Amino acid sequence: MIRSITQPKAEKEIDLLLSGSGRIFIIGCGTCVTLTRTGGEPEVRAMQERLSGKGKLITGHLVVPVACDNLTTDALAEYGHQIDQADTLLIMTCAFGVQTIARQLKKMVVPALDTLFMGKETAAGEFTEICTQCGTCIIGETGGICPVTSCHKGLVNGPCGGTDSGKCEIDKRKDCAWTMIYNRLMDLGRLDSMRRLQPPRNHLGEPTPGKMILSEK
Amino acid sequence: MVSAFQKALKSGKFVITCEAAPPKGTNLKRMAHDIELLKDKVDAINVTDHQSSVMRFPSLGGAMLVKELGGEPILQMTCRDRNRLALQADLLFASYMGIHNVLCLTGDSIMLGDHKEAKAVFDLDSSQLLGVVRKLEEGKDISGNDLDGGVSFCAGGIVTPEADPLEPQLIKFEKKIEAGAEFIQTQAVFDLDRFKKFMEYAGQFNVKILAGVILLTSAPMARFMNNNIAGVFVPQDLIDEMASAPKGQVLTKGIEIAGRMIKRIHEEKMCDGVHIMAINKEELVPDIMSAAGLI
Ligand code: SF4
Ligand code: SF4
Numbered sequence: 001m002i003r004s005i006t007q008p009k010a011e012k013e014i015d016l017l018l019s020g021s022g023r024i025f026i027i028g029c030g031t032c033v034t035l036t037r038t039g040g041e042p043e044v045r046a047m048q049e050r051l052s053g054k055g056k057l058i059t060g061h062l063v064v065p066v067a068c069d070n071l072t073t074d075a076l077a078e079y080g081h082q083i084d085q086a087d088t089l090l091i092m093t094c095a096f097g098v099q100t101i102a103r104q105l106k107k108m109v110v111p112a113l114d115t116l117f118m119g120k121e122t123a124a125g126e127f128t129e130i131c132t133q134c135g136t137c138i139i140g141e142t143g144g145i146c147p148v149t150s151c152h153k154g155l156v157n158g159p160c161g162g163t164d165s166g167k168c169e170i171d172k173r174k175d176c177a178w179t180m181i182y183n184r185l186m187d188l189g190r191l192d193s194m195r196r197l198q199p200p201r202n203h204l205g206e207p208t209p210g211k212m213i214l215s216e217k
Numbered sequence: 218m219v220s221a222f223q224k225a226l227k228s229g230k231f232v233i234t235c236e237a238a239p240p241k242g243t244n245l246k247r248m249a250h251d252i253e254l255l256k257d258k259v260d261a262i263n264v265t266d267h268q269s270s271v272m273r274f275p276s277l278g279g280a281m282l283v284k285e286l287g288g289e290p291i292l293q294m295t296c297r298d299r300n301r302l303a304l305q306a307d308l309l310f311a312s313y314m315g316i317h318n319v320l321c322l323t324g325d326s327i328m329l330g331d332h333k334e335a336k337a338v339f340d341l342d343s344s345q346l347l348g349v350v351r352k353l354e355e356g357k358d359i360s361g362n363d364l365d366g367g368v369s370f371c372a373g374g375i376v377t378p379e380a381d382p383l384e385p386q387l388i389k390f391e392k393k394i395e396a397g398a399e400f401i402q403t404q405a406v407f408d409l410d411r412f413k414k415f416m417e418y419a420g421q422f423n424v425k426i427l428a429g430v431i432l433l434t435s436a437p438m439a440r441f442m443n444n445n446i447a448g449v450f451v452p453q454d455l456i457d458e459m460a461s462a463p464k465g466q467v468l469t470k471g472i473e474i475a476g477r478m479i480k481r482i483h484e485e486k487m488c489d490g491v492h493i494m495a496i497n498k499e500e501l502v503p504d505i506m507s508a509a510g511l512i
Contacts, residue, residue, distance in 0.1 A: 152326055153297075153339045158389030160323045160343075161377035161404050162447030169447040170326045182385040194385075197392050200301060200345050200359065 003120065004032040004068075004094035005127045006039065006113040015054070017110045018088060023057045025079075025086035026112075027101060029067035029093035036127070038113050039063075039092030047092060047112065059085040067097025073104050083107070135205015141193045143184035148201070150177035156198045220317035221289045222261040223371035226400055226425045231483055232490030233511065234291065234402065234427060235502045236263045237283065239274035245282055251499040256288030258503055258512060261318060263402070263492070266293040269446065270330025277307055280316045291373075292316050295324025300340040301349070301359060308353055312368035319370050320402065321346040321393075325447050343374050344389065347396035373400035375429075377448040378415040379408065387418065394424050402492040404448040405431035407455060409481055416487050426488040430478050432495040432505060433471040436460035472501060476508020483509065 018024065026044050033039030041063050048058050060082030064075040076083065083089070088108045091098045095115040102109045119127035132149045138156060139146050148154045152168050159178035162169025166179040185191050206212075225232050237251050255262060264279035276293050283290035292311050294304065311319065321344075327337040341349065350372045352359050374393040380386045390401070401419070406412045406428050419426055431449065433439050436459040439451040455474060462470035479491050495501050506512045 153323060153337065153342075155323065155339065155342045157342050157344045157392055159380075159385045160447070161375060161380060161386070162325065163377075163380050163382070163385070164447075164450075165381050170328050178385050179382055182382070182388075191388070194388055195391065197344060197348070197395055199348075200341050203340070 001121075002118050003035060003127060004096060005116045005119040005129070006033055006036060006094050007116060008038055008043075009112055009114055011050070014090070014110070014112055018051070018056065018090065021056070021086075021088035021108070021110075023059050023086045024051060024088050024090050025059045025083050026051075026061040027067070027089060027091045027093065027097075028061070028063040029097050030063055030065045031067070033093055033097075033113065034063075035121075039094075044092055047090065051090075059083070064093075064097075067091075067093035068100050070100070072097075072100055076101065076104055133210075134201075134203075135210075136202045138198075138201075141196065141198075142181045143188060143190065143193070145177060145181045145184060147177050147181060150175070150180065152177075154201075156201060158194065218317060218369040220371045222291065222318045223399070225260040226371070226489065230490075231511075232425070232427060233259045233493065233506065234261045234263055234490070235259050235493040235495065235499065236265055237279060237499055238265045238268055238497070239276065239279035241271070241273050243274065245274070248279065249282060249286060252283050252286045252288050254500055255502055256283070256286060258506060259493075260490070261289040261291045263291040263293055263320060266295045266322070266324070267298065267330070268496075270297065270325045270327050270332070272330070272332055277311060277314075277316075280311065281314055284315055289318070290316055291318040291320050293320045293322060294346065295322045296339050296341045296343065296346055297324030297327065297337055300338050304341065304346060305349060305353065305358055308350060308368060308370070309364075309366075312353075312370065313366075317370055319350060319372050321350065321372060321374050321398075329445065329447065344392045344396045347372055347374060347393055347398050351397040371399055372397055373402060374398045375404060376401050376419075377404040378406055378412055378419075379404070379450050380448065381450075383415075390419070391422070394422050398424055400425040400427065400489075402427045403429040405429045405451075405494065407450070407452050407478075409478060409487070412482075413485070413487055419488075425490070427490040427492040428482050428488050429492045429494060430475050430482075430505075432475045432493070432498055432501060433459050434498060435467050435471075468498075468501070472504050472508050475505045476510075479505065479509035479511070483511070 028039040028044035044061050062079050064072050090110050092112040098111045117129035119129050122128040134148050163176040168174040168176045185194050262283050264276045266276035280290035280292040323343045327335050350370050353368045356364050356367050376390045436456050439456045442449045
């Protein structure tokens, strides 16, 4: 399942963003941020405590089941009164949730998290970015491993010179994508695919901001 | 048009290149001094492009200075900071300015430098950039549009013969040759027996190979490079040798080691020449050459 991977913003940044607001309503989410322990019930409560300690009035809090879902509208309606009393909403969901909520309510929203990437849980408690939705998928030639995403530089013709013991030059915790691709293609007996000189990538897959209207297809 | 460097490569002589790093700022005095000192001793001078992702005076400007002072520049170009439009434009400009040697690199990660929050580009990679050079030479841009006025380059790339694992590097190496590389300057080599093995393989290709030799300036510097410079792996015995040098003699030791390696590469005719990297100590290149018995 695709997971939205987040990390908390520094307290200093949140405090700065909230500096003009005295009355705050906090919203968390029961899905990805609960899994990553960045915006579930315990984190929302801890935030409430921290901000109360700083003299903010917390008008209420809520952990919606799936913040990015349109059903969030109904969940918010139930808390209408407490939300009305707040001048700012502090939202502890990924940025999809923040934007979904911002579209419903006429309130300033402050994200409490930074959304890092769309990830896959690759081991218990470990999340990895494996696709950045580039719009022109090339993994048919790389044994199903994405160099656009898994290589730090997005290289499509093989490794840079920085590979160290199969790890990326920027971080020993990260595998070098091209070592993985090489190993996979080698296993499959398809290194010919890696030997093919790839032309410059096509970045025109879907110009940002992406939009898809099915009835126009 | 044949560049002087290209002529040297074709002559069969033992080719020597070194580096000149543009300054952080506009004071070109020291760079000019290094160029004056080196230009008649080496076959060409590489001008580095924001080396280690540290923002500096541009390599294009530095290459123009080499030219102005009567040296033979090799323009280093990375794909880190410019997209395909900017890279092509700079190649047009370089050729127009009489700079006819280019070294095509992917470029280090932005994160290794002094502007860590910048956006990295990597629209092209090193092998594609080599292809761009050849395409421009045909009188077309890479979208296939005609150029009014062409370019000519002696183009090359790099390889890391001590990378682990090596095989994926070799595939990339072959792609660079396929894309049009005429010469390859290697990343720093230390283990010369291993380098000889690499050359048994690399020697089959129609490309000139210059072995990269780095000047070690101290044991801590060697350790720092191992941890911070992508693609450089200094073996422990050389670090120990550096550490064993008496105080005040450490640099001499470094010169001796670099000279010894170059001498062996030369005497055993391992490859077509050497690329001497004396980072921040370019003025010592003549000493290294003399330790190697080359001057
Ligand atoms: S190439 Fe990579 S980023 Fe692009 S769509 Fe395929 S998997 Fe996703
Ligand atoms: S070390 Fe590997 S993953 Fe990292 S930038 Fe280089 S090729 Fe890409």
